[in-house]
Amino acid sequence: MYNHIMIPVDLHMPPEVQKATAVATEIAKWQSAKVTLVSVTGMQPGEALQTDEAIAESLSALADEIGKLSGTEVETRNIHSVDVAAEVDGDLAKAAEEIGADLIVVGTHAPRITDYIFTSHAGKLAQHSKVSVFVVR
Template sequence: MFSKIMTPVDLAHLDKLQRALDCAADLASHYGADLVYVGVTAETPGALGHNPEEYAARLEAFAAQQAETHGIVASAHAVVAHDPATDLDETLFKAIDEIGADLVVMQSHVPNLVDYIWPSNGGKLCGHAKVSVMVVRG
């Protein structure tokens, strides 16, 4: 049913993404799909890398560890954005097309009052992506 699953990850907050990471790995195993972990970074140095190449290496190591842990085929797709916080939605839409994903599995929070004014990233993807999107609450 699905052949390429995309899972956005924030390497700084992996502890808050565990439900979506487990769900994505389970679906990849069930369908024999490739799982692509997408991470977005800036050109500027940050806690996860001094440059985009260093960040990409960390993301690739994470994907390799997930592949081994879950017995799946997994890869990493690092994307550089001018301002990852404000450009995240558009960057994720582009990543869907770049990797050819047919399912996105992502973590989101339980909606609150602010989400009626500014939709969450998961809400935006659900409403506008051309592929199936599974939002995992947690």
């Protein structure tokens, strides 16, 4: 049913990303689907500078772990962004199309008061993506 799963990854690995990654790993194993980890990074005020090498190393370590657990091919992709908060949704939807993903598995938090005013990143991705989106809470 699914041949290529994209997992958006926040390299800080909050619990929502960890849960989504676990679900995506099981789906990939079940479907024998290729997996691509996609990270959108940029320099936010107050954040420590992450080098391209450090980002690649973090993504590679996660890819190795998912590959071992799922038994499938895992690739990585990092997208540099000037303003991650504003561009992440569009960048992820575009990346899914470019890599030919047919499923995006993304983590989200429980709804907060602001989510009734502004859509979460996962919600926006689900609304605007041309491929299926599995949102894990």
